[in-house]
Structure formats: C-alpha cells, structure tokens
Amino acid sequence: MSILLTARFHTTVAQTRQLPRVGLPEIAFAGRSNAGKSSAINVLCQRRRLAFSSRTPGRTQALNFFAIGPKEEPSAFLVDTPGYGYAAAPQSVRGAWDALAGRYLGRRAELRGVVLTVDSRRLVTELDRKLLGWLAPAVPVLVLLTKSDKLGFAERSAARRAAVAQLEEIRPGADLSVILFSVTARTGLDEARAIIDGWLARARVGQPADDSKTVLVED
Ligand code: GDP
Numbered sequence: 001m002s003i004l005l006t007a008r009f010h011t012t013v014a015q016t017r018q019l020p021r022v023g024l025p026e027i028a029f030a031g032r033s034n035a036g037k038s039s040a041i042n043v044l045c046q047r048r049r050l051a052f053s054s055r056t057p058g059r060t061q062a063l064n065f066f067a068i069g070p071k072e073e074p075s076a077f078l079v080d081t082p083g084y085g086y087a088a089a090p091q092s093v094r095g096a097w098d099a100l101a102g103r104y105l106g107r108r109a110e111l112r113g114v115v116l117t118v119d120s121r122r123l124v125t126e127l128d129r130k131l132l133g134w135l136a137p138a139v140p141v142l143v144l145l146t147k148s149d150k151l152g153f154a155e156r157s158a159a160r161r162a163a164v165a166q167l168e169e170i171r172p173g174a175d176l177s178v179i180l181f182s183v184t185a186r187t188g189l190d191e192a193r194a195i196i197d198g199w200l201a202r203a204r205v206g207q208p209a210d211d212s213k214t215v216l217v218e219d
Contacts, residue, residue, distance in 0.1 A: 002044075002193035002194075002196075002197050003068050003069060003075070003076075003197055003200060004044050004045045004046075004068065004078070004193055004196060004197070005045060005046055006068050006069060006070075006071075007045040007047060007050060007066045007067070007068050007078055008050075008066060008067055009050065009064070009065075009066055009067075010065040010066055010067040010074070010077060011064075011065045012062045012063070012064050012065070013062060013063040013064075013065060013100075014061075014062045014063075014100070015100070016100065016103060016104070019063075019104070019108070020065065020077065023110060024074060024075065024076050024077055024110065025075075025076045025077075025110055025112040025199075025200060025203035026065075026076065026077045026078075026079050026108065026110040026111050026112060027076065027077070027078050027079065027111075027112060027113045027114070027115065027196055027199060027200065028078075028079040028080075028081055028104070028105060028108075028111060028113075028114050028115070029041055029051075029078065029079065029080050029081060029114075029115045029117070030081045030084075030101070030105060030114060030115070030116050030117070030131060031083060031084075031116055031117030031118065031128075031146075032083060032084060032085040032117075032118075032119070032122075032125060032127060032128065033082075033083030033084065033085060033086040034083065034086075034119075035083070035117040035118060035119045035122075035146055036117050036119065036144075036146035036147055036181075036183065037051070037080070037083060037117040038051035038052055038053045038080070039053075039146075039183045040115070040117055040144055040146060040181065040183065040192075041066075041078070041080060043183045043186075043189060044189065044192055044193060044196075045066070045078075050066060051064065051066075051080045061082045061093060061096045061097055061100060061101070062082065062100070063079055063080065063081055063082075063100065063101065063104060064079070064080040065077045065078070065079055066078040066079075066080070068200075075200070076112075076200050076203065077110075079104075081101040081104065081105065082097055082100075082101055084097050084101070084127055084131070085125070085127045102131075102134060105131065105134055105135060106134040106135065106136070111135075111136070111139055112139070112140075112199050112200065112202070112203040113139065113140045113141070113142065113196065113199040114135060114139055114140075114141050114142070115141075115142045115144060115192070115196065116128060116131070116132070116141060116142070116143045116144070117144050117146050117181075118143050118144065118145055118146065118163065119145075119146055119147055120145035120146060120147055120148045120150070120151055120156070120159045120163075120180065120181075121147065121150060121151065121159075123159065123162055123163050123166060124143075124163060124166040124167065124170070129170055132167070132170050132171055133170070135171075137171070137174060138175075139175075140174070140175035140176070140177075140199060141167070141171065141174065141175070141176050141177070142176075142177045142178075142179070142192065142195050142196065143163060143167060143176070143177070143178045143179070144179060144181035144188065144192060145159055145160060145163055145178065145179065145180050145181055146181050146182070146183075147181075147182060147183075148180040148181055148182045148185070148187055148188075149182040149184050149185040149187070156180050159180070160178055160179075160180055163178050164176075164178050177195050179191050179192060179195075
C-alpha cells in the first residue's frame with residue numbers, strides 16, 4: 001500500500017517562520033493554477049477534499065502541510081504550494097508567492113522531491129521553467145502531465161516526448177520522471193505513487209536535520 005493513502009491535514013503555514021522544525025522529509029506539490037494539482041493530490045491520497053482547487057475563493061497564498069505515516073508519529077509531510085500564474089492575480093499576490101512558496105521550494109533543506117503538475121495540452125510554461133530553475137539541483141522532480149484524457153493516443157506520446165525534451169534542457173542530468181496523468185481516466189496513479197514512495201523510502205526518516213539549515217533565513 002502506498003504511504004500516500006495515510007495523508008491527513010496537519011497545518012497551514014503562512015509565513016516562513018511557521019515552518020515545522022521537526023526535520024521530517026517533505027515532498028512538495030507545485031503547478032500553475034488550474035493545471036490539476038489539487039485533483040492530483042486528492043486522487044493520489046484517495047481523499048475527496050484534502051487539497052482545494054486554487055480557484056476556491058478566499059484561499060490564501062499559504063503552504064498546506066499534510067502528514068503521512070503512522071497516526072501518532074508522522075514520518076513525512078506532503079506540502080501543497082499555492083498555484084501560480086493565475087491571470088487575474090494582483091501583483092501583490094504574485095509577490096507573496098515568491099516570498100513564501102518560491103523561497104520554500106528554493107531553500108528548504110527537508111525537501112526530498114517535487115511533484116509538478118503540468119497541463120498536457122500546454123506543456124512546460126515560462127513560469128514552470130522559472131520554478132524548476134529555483135530548485136536545488138539534487139531535488140528529484142516528477143512531472144505529471146495532467147488531463148491526458150483530453151488528448152488522443154498519438155498526441156499523448158507526442159506530449160510526453162516534448163515534455164521530456166523540455167525538462168532535459170531545463171535540468172540536464174537531473175533526476176526527472178515524466179508521466180501521463182489523468183484523474184478522470186485514472187492514468188498514471190500507481191506509477192506516481194511508486195515514485196513518491198521511493199523518494200520517501202530513500203529519505204532519512206526520523207533524523208532531525210541540522211537546525212541551521214532547516215529554517216529559512218528571514219531577510
Ligand atoms: P489546481 O488549480 O491546479 O488545483 O487544479 P484543479 O485540480 O482544481 O483542476 C482544475 C480543473 O481541471 C478542474 O475543473 C478539474 O476538474 C479539472 N481536471 C483536473 N484533473 C483533470 C483530469 O485528469 N482530466 C480532466 N478532464 N479534467 C481534470
């Protein structure tokens with residue numbers, strides 16, 4: 001059984017100083033708003049409303065932490081980062097994204113992997129590229145090509161090939177996986193779970209990270 005099936009809400013972090021200091025491994029989910037990130041989290045964890053769509057009115061630009069592992073003693077966190085690139089978002093919201101999610105993704109020592117949701121019809125956009133550029137080179141990335149049910153058979157493999165080429169150019173030599181994904185057709189679920197489970201199995205569970213590295217520097 002995938003460890004993702006144990007996911008439950010843990011906490012919301014609105015400022016970097018509220019980040020957990022327990023040193024558990026973290027896997028972040030990121031993506032353009034409307035790319036299908038919350039649908040992917042919910043289906044991978046088999047929970048109806050664990051993550052909320054970035055279109056949900058009133059959602060703040062916060063990081064949502066979900067605990068996974070045994071109930072009494074979580075072994076890791078999944079971290080839902082706010083969707084970016086929402087056309088109607090005011091400049092202040094975009095600045096807030098950079099200050100919290102951007103800094104989290106770029107500097108968090110506990111990060112053991114990033115799952116990036118990319119709409120299979122749009123492929124990797126400029127903002128996705130920017131995000132990938134922020135990540136430390138050692139962080140493995142799993143790209144879910146979402147809504148692949150909307151593509152025909154030939155289009156799907158073409159989309160995957162094109163995305164792999166884009167990503168190899170953006171992060172040459174990095175640990176990258178690209179899978180066709182669909183919530184409605186239930187494509188790629190087992191494959192995605194196996195990759196994330198693998199990251200967590202490799203993470204040094206239970207070893208508190210060095211405090212000086214775990215906490216983000218407040219500028
Ligand atoms: P988020 O903003 O990235 O969290 O995106 P959501 O998960 O809220 O999804 C945005 C829209 O895409 C919603 O209307 C979803 O129902 C739809 N959607 C998400 N995943 C899929 C999928 O695999 N197939 C199809 N056809 N629609 C999807």
